[in-house]
Amino acid sequence: MLRKLFLLAIAAVFVGVIVFWLVTIPATVSASALGPHTPNLDNGKTMFNAGGCASCHAVPKQDDRTRLGGGLALHSPFGTFHVPNISSDQKDGIGAWTEVQFVTAMVKGTSPSGEHYYPAFPYTSYQRIALNDLRDLFAYLKTLPAVAGKVRDHELPFPFSIRRLLGGWKFLFLDGKPFTPDGSQSAQWNRGAYLVNGPGHCAECHSPRNALGGIEAGKRFSGGPNPEGKGFIPNITQARLKSWSVSDIASVLSDGLTPEGDSVGGSMTPVIKNTSQLSKEDREAMATYIKSLAPVEGVRRKQSGN
Structure with a gap:
């Protein structure tokens, strides 16, 4: 009986190693997928x-x-x-x-x-x-x-x-x-959704992460501690930007100035250098999508004090 259990354990480990090896093979794109x-x-x-x-x-x-x-x-x-x-x-x-x-x-x-x-x-x-x-x-x-x-x-x-x-x-x-366009939304909204979720990769910084470093899907765009250990990445859902208009958000992407008269800083400074180079139409599309994000209460920032 012990011998059978031992052999089963060895077999399970062997199968596990094979499955792990297959699952973790680095994937590639075939050259045939690229046409003229x-x-x-x-x-x-x-x-x-x-x-x-x-x-x-x-x-x-x-x-x-x-x-x-x-x-x-x-x-x-x-x-x-x-x-x-x-x-x-x-x-x-x-x-x-x-x-x-x-x-x-x-x-x-x-x-x-x-x-x-x-x-x-x-x-x-x-x-x-x-x-x-x-x-x-x-x-x-x-x-x-x-x-x-x-x-x-x-x-x-x-x-x-x-x-x-x-x-x-x-x-x-x-x-x-x-990226899959949403047929119920406008072309402008879909362009913004594409830019924000694809090349703009905004959620990578503006979302909290779990212990494995993956984005917490239910708290996407709700901000959290800066993964580099300095500062706090703000919530960009309507939980925080409710009072901001589409024009306000587009303006921030252009010159980094908030409706309150502040200027963005930290890791957003180089981001604004990039988005300011986009067309006015693309910034407005991004702003339209961001303004549509449902309010999500994210991780609360710890306040220093007594």
């Missing part, structure tokens, strides 16, 4: 600004948003991530990447070498970007300056340093679904 396409560089620039590429990937402490040599350190409860070089440099950036490798990175979170990317790279949102928009973005990135220099490796303790475990994380939080 003529890049639209103007649209690629729009995706670049909406996606906030410069906020993370521009070389720190310099003003040129097109020098995407990386190097920014992102601190998190799981360790420190060092943002990579995505300039057109053939050796240190993505200059040697193929289009399908770029699309795979953006929607599957898989590197050209076949490894999982960490979700500090917000592919859970970027998977919503339309295929042609991704291809236009890639073409636009190729026109930007090559910046030499390899960025240092991430600083992550065990077991977060084991990339294969990210396959399990993706199984839970990467659903593979593209």
Whole structure:
């Protein structure tokens, strides 16, 4: 009897290892999924600004948003991530990447070498970007300056340093679904929903996360502690922005000035540098969608005091 139980336990472990291995295989996009396409560089620039590429990937402490040599350190409860070089440099950036490798990175979170990317790279949102928009973005990135220099490796303790475990994380939080327009809403609302949930990846910062680092779906956009450990990301649902009009929200995305006369700061400062480059129509579309978000009471900010 004990021998049978032992053999069953061994078999269960073996099956578990096989299932884990299969579930955590890094997914890729087939080259056959990419048909003929003529890049639209103007649209690629729009995706670049909406996606906030410069906020993370521009070389720190310099003003040129097109020098995407990386190097920014992102601190998190799981360790420190060092943002990579995505300039057109053939050796240190993505200059040697193929289009399908770029699309795979953006929607599957898989590197050209076949490894999982960490979700500090917000592919859970970027998977919503339309295929042609991704291809236009890639073409636009190729026109930007090559910046030499390899960025240092991430600083992550065990077991977060084991990339294969990210396959399990993706199984839970990467659903593979593209953006689907809502036929009951206007074209402007749908454009805003696309920009906010896809390239804009607003929920990545403006939502609380669970112990595994996944967004708490029921509290999406309700704000929470800054994952980098400094400050508090505000609630952008109608629980907080009820008194703001669509015009107010669009104005903030343009110049960073709130209806109360304050200016946004912290991590929103580089965001405004990006959204201010979008067309007035796109900012208004984003504002229309944000204004439509139902009120959600998020995590309450701890008040200091006696």
